[in-house]
Amino acid sequence: MPRRRLRCPPLSEWSLRTRVTVAATVIVGCLLSLALLGFYLMLHWTLEDQLSRRGRDALYELSAFVRLHDPRGEDVLRTQIDGFNLLQSVDDQDRVLASSASLVGYPPISRLHPSRPGETVSEHLTVRGIPYKIFVSATRVRAQAGWRTVYAGTPEYSYAAVRRLLAVSLGVGVPLSMAVMAWLVWTAVRRALSPMRTMSAELADISGGEPYGRVTVPGGHDEIAELGEEINLALMRLQRTVERQRAFTADVSHELRSPLTGLRAQLEDALDNPEDEQWPVVARAALDDADRLQRIVADLLLMARLEAGVQMERRLVDLGELAREELTRRRGEVPIELSAEPGVVVLGSPDHLRRLLVNLLDNAEHYARSRVWVRVRAIEPRIAELEVLDDGPGIAPEDRERVFLRFQRLGGTRRREHGGTGLGLPISRDIAIVHGGSLNVVDSDLGARLQLHLPLARPHER
Incomplete structure (x- = not known):
């Protein structure tokens, strides 16, 4: 052998x-x-x-x-x-x-x-x-x-005597010192890594994709304690993400179920009494539900692409010209006034920025009493600002972040009526974030005032 x-x-x-x-x-x-x-x-x-x-x-x-x-x-x-x-x-x-x-x-x-x-x-x-x-x-x-x-x-x-001392030191002293050092380092590293073994075991116990547990953070302010704090922070973020995804899934299921249920009920009633139904009316109602389903699916697909970080084509976009083109195309019942400085240019996706502007204008027109204002300007330091203001009931301070939640329904005068998907403002904020900017509701003396900030294109990018 x-x-x-x-x-x-x-x-x-x-x-x-x-x-x-x-x-x-x-x-x-x-x-x-x-x-x-x-x-x-x-x-x-x-x-x-x-x-x-x-x-x-x-x-x-x-x-x-x-x-x-x-x-x-x-x-x-x-x-x-x-x-x-x-x-x-x-x-x-x-x-x-x-x-x-x-x-x-x-x-x-x-x-x-x-x-x-x-x-x-x-x-x-x-x-x-x-x-x-x-x-x-x-x-x-x-x-x-x-x-x-x-x-x-x-x-x-x-x-x-010196040679004997050197021989004894090299033959006995150095190996003995190395053995003592090895034992000391082995013991010290074992003690230093003991909290990491504990955290590793606790992480292993967090099973089934339920990040509700936390690891034990050792005392002190060393790197291992910082690692434990970062792990707990990551678990907290993961928990929030899971909860948000669950809520989003439940909202999507509810929003899709409503038009599907209505469409099915209409068609079943029509088929049960075909001689008593006005088929053009049934077809138009079914088409309205199908259009709403299509809008919801399109919005969900856009949000998924934004969250997945899908690369998009970026070009120079003049926000003032973009707003002017959109206002020329719109045929709404509410007048819209535009005030735009020339040369407010950003680097981004024209289609996404146009979708953001359309969502803001749709929201403003929906709640405006008599007029909507759009203002485009450049502010320091090198920031492009686009504001959409209406003279409607406005948004309460406690609801200014809730309006950016998916499928969120607000009470009172800002309640979302049937027909919208509830994804316009959340999509708009995601677009702003993807472009390195922000979208917020700010104070206003009149109605709702939504403010978009984007980085201006640098001179070498123009």
Whole structure:
């Protein structure tokens, strides 16, 4: 049976806790290693500098002694420099003429031969019988009987201690520190992500498309708390959307049922008593109901297209010319006065903007007593304004937002009569929003005053 090879999952499949822990541990390990390396190099440079200075001092003292006395024998060389007790005086034939007690019987401890008098050279070397590496400095001296090379050395106890410290730190300290860091990061990330796991479980419990639950927001003002607040806000918006869609579906069903029921009843009555019915009258009534159904379906289709964000062709539209063309075409019973500044140009869909204007004019004509006013102008900062004002009963302040709800019926004098779809003003506001503008009912001393704001076309767009 072939042996299965263990395969490490790719990084993208690691959990967030694992990725954060591994990344933090690796970074800390690298930083600790670099810090130890830097510390070692600094100590190495410091010790090297100290050894060099003390070696020169030892050579200076030893050279003066050899120059004056040119000593011979063993255990005759000494210095006052602490630690430098490996001393030799060697002639040009590499014969040891004198030495300290520590080097009795040793050959020359180094092959260093300075090229000129007074020059000091140094090296690190190993000498048999001495357990540590030694640091040796050498120089040339003119004695009474000829040239001598003098050596002054010291065991590198400090270097050995530093190397042991570095080895222990790298071999034990760094792995132990990385293990502690990994545990700390793992625990901290687990605690930090605990509210997210709670929110995830609560979101999973919100099933069936019923966004009425809420997730638990942790205390504090960190990013996870902000995420919980945003999730609750999204759930609240989703709940409102679901409720609005349900209400809209119920309203659509009711609005479509009424003309369909009337049409069916008329046709059934006519068929039950065909000899007593005036078929042209029945046909006209049926045609009226069919026209109302067609208007409702067309309005619903337009609203669906607007809400779906269907791309529309945008062109430069002069609002004043658009209003003038529409007023020339209309044959209403209520006079309409137009006041339009020239050059109020916006970038948008001519068909949609015309539909918006028609809806506003139909609404104004329906409730006006004697006259309707339309005003087009440019206001700051770079906003086009179109107002439609009538001298009717007006709209109460508490109803100014309700008139933009779908299929909304108002009480009193602004009650919608049979024949309209109840979608004209909601469609008009959706068109305004799609064009980056707004449509609102504002204060008026006369009747209802609807105000449209759209961004003016920029100079480079014209």
